[in-house]
Amino acid sequence: MVEMQSKQHAMYVATTDNIIVGSHVWVEDPVLAWIDGEVLRINDEEVHVHTTNGKTVVASISKVFPKDTEAPPGGVDDMTKLSYLHEPGVLHNLAARYELNEIYTYTGNILIAINPFQRLPHLYDTHMMEQYKGAAFGELSPHVFAVADVAYRQMINEGKSNSILVSGESGAGKTETTKMLMRYLAYMGGRSGVEGRTVEQQVLESNPVLEAFGNAKTVRNNNSSRFGKFVEIQFDKNGRISGAAIRTYLLERSRVCQVSDPERNYHCFYLLCAAPPEERAQYKLGNPKSFHYLNQTNCYELDGVNDAEEYLATRRAMDIVGISEEEQEAIFRVVAAILHLGNIEFAKGEEIDSSVIKDEKSRFHLNMTAELLQCDAKSLEDALIQRVMVTPEEIITRTLDPLSAVVSRDALAKTIYSRLFDWLVDKINNSIGQDPNSKSLIGVLDIYGFESFKFNR
Ligand SMILES: Nc1ncnc2c1ncn2[C@@H]1O[C@H](COP(=O)(O)OP(=O)(O)OP(=O)(O)O)[C@@H](O)[C@H]1O
Structure with missing residues (x-):
């Protein structure tokens, strides 16, 4: 990895030095990622490139990379053989091989x-x-x-x-x-x-x-x-x-x-x-x-x-x-139980911040989940609508509002x-x-x- 980075750095230095009017280069293209072309003009940091699809593109010199015009058309089988190991060079090589x-x-x-x-x-x-x-x-x-x-x-x-x-x-x-x-x-x-x-x-x-x-x-x-x-x-x-x-x-x-x-x-x-x-x-x-x-x-x-x-x-x-x-x-059975578990809905209970099983449909899914998991339906219901906290002194049971009950239902499904x-x-x-x-x-x-x-x- 370190070697790769140092090579890229060396290439980058070579890049800016090598680009002159008439050079064959790669510039960024919004559709193709990179497109090749020929340098028409250089104004300080700005390079004007005539691309092979007939356009003229102006790019910063740091984003213009030299193209190896002697690279074999079918690409090389080892990227270390490339003259320029920069992004367009690598992608072009892979694309040329992929074509074949x-x-x-x-x-x-x-x-x-x-x-x-x-x-x-x-x-x-x-x-x-x-x-x-x-x-x-x-x-x-x-x-x-x-x-x-x-x-x-x-x-x-x-x-x-x-x-x-x-x-x-x-x-x-x-x-x-x-x-x-x-x-x-x-x-x-x-x-x-x-x-x-x-x-x-x-x-x-x-x-x-x-x-x-x-x-x-x-x-x-x-x-x-x-x-x-x-x-x-x-x-x-x-x-x-x-x-x-x-x-x-x-x-x-x-x-x-x-x-x-x-x-x-x-x-x-x-x-x-x-x-x-x-x-x-x-x-x-x-x-x-x-x-x-x-x-x-x-x-x-x-x-x-x-x-x-x-x-x-x-x-x-x-x-x-x-x-x-x-x-x-x-x-x-467990897979089916999870599907039924997900269909259990909750409604607000009588007490503040509490919930109950919403309706008969939800009760059916609760019973099915319990049956498939071979557990007691009432215990499952309690586990969904209550939170039990164990402290050194005591065990506290707190009711959950419908939103929290849904969170606890989903947590159970994920864990199972x-x-x-x-x-x-x-x-x-x-x-x-x-x-x-x-x-x-x-x-x-x-x-x-x-x-x-x-x-x-
Ligand atoms: N060498 C191959 N030859 C033929 N088909 C391939 C090959 N590699 C990938 N594919 C096709 O691409 C699909 C996606 O590949 P794969 O499932 O291996 O990707 P993945 O990198 O493991 O993805 P994910 O990280 O999403 O699991 C495969 O189902 C297969 O159709």
């Missing part, structure tokens, strides 16, 4: 991946993995398999554990990249002919389960992971995968109760509302539009996704990762959901199994993208 479906580019030993937004199966098949196996870094075209291969080889040759950090903004392709890294590591360290499911299969197969509960549609990504994930793959002394652990961080709890257009709540809620009729009847679920936690937004369906089919696929994935039928039923998620992760980890004797591991950290919100909740 080259989604990967190195910057030294960092890999930059650009989301192709289309399946490129030939990039990830077994033949490709075979090519990268043992190849020196940089010898072949940049690829996510090359990064995984270096991590694996270093671990084998030097006995060093390694971690690969996958970062980028939401929708950039971190989760897909993580899956490819795992697939390669499974290919290198997998065991063949082992009876039953292997560790690596289980790790890969745990994805659909985690995604059903931890992913949601956002503005930028229909399947956005709303949690950070660190997958630790343990290896034995022969370099074979011997265990794995998934650690999750920072599940976005607020989404359970607050969703804004055009986003959705977590997938599992919609999947359950699309379950076979007998299951919906069992949980007293209907159209997602009838639930407060889902109807704050107008988005209920995802293009090209059938929630009914996804529900069945999630149940199958749960079978695969070793979640029993009984446990699956309990999981979905995040505990359910943690429980699922534990369950998956127990079923995959850890290797206490493992000497080395490769970790892959996929931490969700930053976003800029109007309001930060």
Whole structure:
């Protein structure tokens, strides 16, 4: 990082010095980000540029960057080969490669991946993995398999554990990249002919389960992971995968109760509302539009996704990762309970700052929540409309006004959901199994993208 900064600084100095009338340069463009052109005139700090789209732009000299006219049209596979390592140079290089479906580019030993937004199966098949196996870094075209291969080889040759950090903004392709890294590591360290499911299969197969509960549609990504994930793959002394652990961080709890257009709540809620009729009847679920936690937004369906089919696929994935039928039923009972909980409304009680369950409809949802959570309905009601404070001297019970009761209802929903998620992760980890004797591991950290919100909740 330090090296990168000093290079940029060196470039900047070179930039201002190099720009003369007739120079080929990059200037900012409101639509294209950067556009190239030729310097017509320089007045002190002001540079007049004739751009390739036929306009004349005046920009400050500090915002004008030299263009390498000798750069290969198809770009270079390692950004350190660029003559100018400034923003337009880097973006132009990535764009030129992207045009040719080259989604990967190195910057030294960092890999930059650009989301192709289309399946490129030939990039990830077994033949490709075979090519990268043992190849020196940089010898072949940049690829996510090359990064995984270096991590694996270093671990084998030097006995060093390694971690690969996958970062980028939401929708950039971190989760897909993580899956490819795992697939390669499974290919290198997998065991063949082992009876039953292997560790690596289980790790890969745990994805659909985690995604059903931890992913949601956002503005930028229909399947956005709303949690950070660190997958630790343990290896034995022969370099074979011997265990794995998934650690999750920072599940976005607020989404359970607050969703804004055009986003959705977590997938599992919609999947359950699309379950076979007998299951919906069992949980007293209907159209997602009838639930407060889902109807704050107008988005209920995802293009090209059938929630009914996804529900069945999630149940199958749960079978695969070793979640029993009984446990699956309990999981979905909790999901249904949260939907009913969100529909409990409160009205002002007789006493000041107190509340009561609003009407018969709310009472029905309260009873359903209690039934599904297998708790006493009266205790649940008290927990929602009262606050209990424990002091060294006494236990004080205070009533809550309707607004505070809503806050306490939502807090309960968020807590139940995040505990359910943690429980699922534990369950998956127990079923995959850890290797206490493992000497080395490769970790892959996929931490969700930053976003800029109007309001930060
Ligand atoms: N290498 C790839 N090949 C094909 N499609 C891809 C690839 N990378 C990303 N995509 C597409 O882009 C979508 C978004 O990618 P992904 O979910 O991995 O983003 P993300 O960075 O993990 O986002 P978030 O932080 O919101 O979870 C994927 O659902 C997939 O359709």
